[in-house]
Amino acid sequence: xxxxxxxxxxxxxxxxxxxxxxxxxxxxxxxxxxxxxxxxxxxxxxxxxxxxxxxxxxxxxxxxxxxxxxxxxxxxxxxxxxxxxxxxxxxxxxxxxxxxxxxxxxxxxxxxxxxxxxxxxxxxxxxxxxxxxxxxxxxxxxxxxxxxxxxxxxxxxxxxxxxxxxxxxxxxxxxxxxxxxxxxxxxxxxxxxxxxxxxxxxxxxxxxxxxxxxxxxxxxxxxxxxxxxxxxxxxxxxxxxxxxxxxxxxxxxxxxxxxxxxxxxxxxxxxxxxxxxxxxxxxxxxxxxxxxxxxxxxxxxxxxxxxxxxxxxxxxxxxxxxxxxxxxxxxxxxxxxxxxxxxxxxxxxxxxxxxxxxxxxxxxxxx
Amino acid sequence: xxxxxxxxxxxxxxxxxxxxxxxxxxxxxxxxxxxxxxxxxxxxxxxxxxxxxxxxxxxxxxxxxxxxxxxxxxxxxxxxxxxxxxxxxxxxxxxxxxxxxxxxxxxxxxxxxxxxxxxxxxxxxxxxxxxxxxxxxxxxxxxxxxxxxxxxxxxxxxxxxxxxxxxxxxxxxxxxxxxxxxxxxxxxxxxxxxxxxxxxxxxxxxxxxxxxxxxxxxxxxxxxxxxxxxxxxxxxxxxxxxxxxxxxxxxxxxxxxxxxxxxxxxxxxxxxxxxxxxxxxxxxxxxxxxxxxxxxxxxxxxxxxxxxx
Numbered sequence: 001x002x003x004x005x006x007x008x009x010x011x012x013x014x015x016x017x018x019x020x021x022x023x024x025x026x027x028x029x030x031x032x033x034x035x036x037x038x039x040x041x042x043x044x045x046x047x048x049x050x051x052x053x054x055x056x057x058x059x060x061x062x063x064x065x066x067x068x069x070x071x072x073x074x075x076x077x078x079x080x081x082x083x084x085x086x087x088x089x090x091x092x093x094x095x096x097x098x099x100x101x102x103x104x105x106x107x108x109x110x111x112x113x114x115x116x117x118x119x120x121x122x123x124x125x126x127x128x129x130x131x132x133x134x135x136x137x138x139x140x141x142x143x144x145x146x147x148x149x150x151x152x153x154x155x156x157x158x159x160x161x162x163x164x165x166x167x168x169x170x171x172x173x174x175x176x177x178x179x180x181x182x183x184x185x186x187x188x189x190x191x192x193x194x195x196x197x198x199x200x201x202x203x204x205x206x207x208x209x210x211x212x213x214x215x216x217x218x219x220x221x222x223x224x225x226x227x228x229x230x231x232x233x234x235x236x237x238x239x240x241x242x243x244x245x246x247x248x249x250x251x252x253x254x255x256x257x258x259x260x261x262x263x264x265x266x267x268x269x270x271x272x273x274x275x276x277x278x279x280x281x282x283x284x285x286x287x288x289x290x291x292x293x294x295x296x297x298x299x300x301x302x303x304x305x306x307x308x309x310x311x312x313x314x315x316x317x318x319x320x321x322x323x324x325x326x327x328x329x330x331x332x333x334x335x336x337x338x339x340x341x342x343x344x345x346x347x348x349x350x351x352x353x354x355x356x357x358x359x360x361x362x363x364x365x366x367x
Numbered sequence: 368x369x370x371x372x373x374x375x376x377x378x379x380x381x382x383x384x385x386x387x388x389x390x391x392x393x394x395x396x397x398x399x400x401x402x403x404x405x406x407x408x409x410x411x412x413x414x415x416x417x418x419x420x421x422x423x424x425x426x427x428x429x430x431x432x433x434x435x436x437x438x439x440x441x442x443x444x445x446x447x448x449x450x451x452x453x454x455x456x457x458x459x460x461x462x463x464x465x466x467x468x469x470x471x472x473x474x475x476x477x478x479x480x481x482x483x484x485x486x487x488x489x490x491x492x493x494x495x496x497x498x499x500x501x502x503x504x505x506x507x508x509x510x511x512x513x514x515x516x517x518x519x520x521x522x523x524x525x526x527x528x529x530x531x532x533x534x535x536x537x538x539x540x541x542x543x544x545x546x547x548x549x550x551x552x553x554x555x556x557x558x559x560x561x562x563x564x565x566x567x568x569x570x571x572x573x574x575x576x577x578x579x580x581x582x583x584x585x586x587x588x589x590x591x592x593x594x595x596x597x598x599x600x601x602x603x604x605x606x607x608x609x610x611x612x613x614x615x616x617x618x619x620x621x622x623x624x625x626x627x628x629x630x631x632x633x634x635x636x637x638x639x640x641x642x643x644x645x646x647x648x649x650x651x652x653x654x655x656x657x658x659x660x661x662x663x664x665x666x667x668x669x670x671x672x673x674x675x676x
Contacts, residue, residue: 002465002468002469003469006454006457006465009457009461010454010456010457013456013457014456202451202452202453202454202455203448203450203451203452204452204453204454206418206448206452207446207448207452207466207513208469209417209418210416210417210418210441210444210446210448211441211466211469211470212438212439212441212442212469212470212471213438213469214438
């Protein structure tokens with residue numbers, strides 16, 4: 001394993017390479033992930049709480065957790081809406097909670113501008129909150145203490161419901177972040193797989209083969225070293241995903257990790273094939289970046305397949321990236337390892353073809 | 368025989384790079400391989416170290432067929448390639464460790480051999496330095512050290528002194544002599560005739576893919592004893608003079624290089640007076656030299672061109 005360890009030594013000795021392969025992707029993904037969160041719309045809600053009970057306070061606090069909410073004076077409602085200072089105003093009249101507990105028809109008034117899309121999620125949220133409170137009130141038979149106990153239990157349940165609602169957003173964020181990471185893997189792998197070309201350039205490739213080393217053994221050790229570097233890259237970035245970025249990875253982080261390990265096998269195979277075809281490191285690097293970029297676009301690294309046209313998806317199916325991102329999508333929808341086994345198989349088939357192209361034994365090594 | 372190459376043929380499409388080459392090397396020899404660019408020297412060597420598959424022929428090294436015992440044979444081969452083949456991103460010590468390990472060295476033996484090779488090439492005090500900080504001569508020496516670390520029985524050196532200062536060249540030449548004294552058999556390819564003359568015990572001259580002469584330097588020079596060579600420096604020269612000289616009895620060839628006229632005649636043709644008379648009619652003689660055959664002359668006569676053509 002002399003060639004393998006020598007490669008690792010050389011790759012990790014190059015500080016710039018380590019920065020580009022491992023540290024930069026983690027930082028870039030952190031920035032990408034943060035920027036996605038910043039672009040999410042923030043809802044501005046106005047509250048007119050004339051009832052001032054424990055229940056209305058609880059509602060106010062919960063809305064404050066998810067939106068920008070503020071107290072609004074009753075006579076300022078229209079002014080606030082017209083000047084777009086708030087998207088939706090909730091008015092809780094005096095005696096609202098009492099009516100609610102007694103099972104009477106208690107309705108909160110909602111003010112919003114007609115055709116305002118922004119206000120819809122708040123409407124749904126407030127309606128949902130009130131309807132569950134009405135059910136609890138019915139069950140408590142008008143008993144205030146039982147109502148608040150039931151409400152507390154329901155709040156816990158609501159928290160789970162909130163989590164599910166957020167998962168939709170998280171899923172998109174995760175898909176995009178993982179797509180960008182896949183692009184990074186494909187692009188950076190070319191950096192170290194061109195080590196074979198570097199060795200051909202400085203003639204150490206030929207010299208190594210004058211030692212008792214077969215070309216097959218040489219290629220095997222090279223590929224193994226590249227795989228190890230790629231696995232290290234994936235592992236470190238996944239640790240950053242989990243520890244620093246905290247993005248959603250579906251039910252099983254391990255399954256996603258496994259899918260990305262398959263992606264690293266593929267990227268190494270692509271790099272080896274490119275190194276074999278290209279005449280110089282520069283040529284291989286440019287070709288690698290270009291192919292990775294195009295594959296990323298066609299294969300759906302930057303958008304989900306559901307949102308792409310049929311034509312794009314059909315073309316995409318001929319790229320391995322499509323199958324990786326399809327696997328990502330399935331895992332983010334909480335499907336298991338079995339669901340992505342077909343994807344893994346297709347990706348490995350692509351990798352085999354690339355490995356075959358890259359290690360095709362030439363008649364003359366010296367040529 | 369340590370090495371036997373029999374009827375080696377290698378063709379690249381329409382070009383016959385090696386044309387039925389046969390040569391042999393005995394243990395303890397330094398065999399010089401001479402030839403102009405494109406003579407087939409490197410292709411022959413590449414076939415002997417497994418970098419090129421010959422179309423036909425047989426290579427026996429250490430008595431074993433190369434095709435059947437490639438890895439076994441390579442364990443005792445040391446190759447110094449024409450191009451410097453070292454890792455610029457590894458220190459001199461790390462470079463030697465890598466190549467030593469490829470030949471199965473490890474532990475204290477590896478350390479010992481690496482230090483020994485560095486000392487032999489005068490690089491021990493630079494072992495922790497990266498080759499990018501080395502002079503060309505030092506890189507060449509490291510290039511050699513990498514081939515010696517495993518104590519090979521047969522060392523193949525392809526122009527190991529190209530592009531270096533005389534001091535480094537001298538160091539390398541002395542090292543090769545020392546290696547030979549220590550028992551190594553060496554195949555030495557060079558464009559430098561004086562190096563070949565100085566260190567090689569036997570010489571093979573190749574041209575256009577074929578072996579055109581082989582033997583000791585004395586044997587090769589003896590091939591030329593049937594010729595006499597007269598070099599005349601003139602004040603001016605013209606091609607009519609060359610034509611007239613060629614008509615003289617015993618003259619085999621005559622040519623002009625600037626104002627220098629070279630006349631090659633059969634031995635004992637006694638035509639020097641005739642040459643002087645012809646030359647004096649057309650020009651003034653500045654100097655005249657009757658040359659003894661050198662290896663350069665042998666090469667020039669056999670191939671019709673100089674080594675750097």
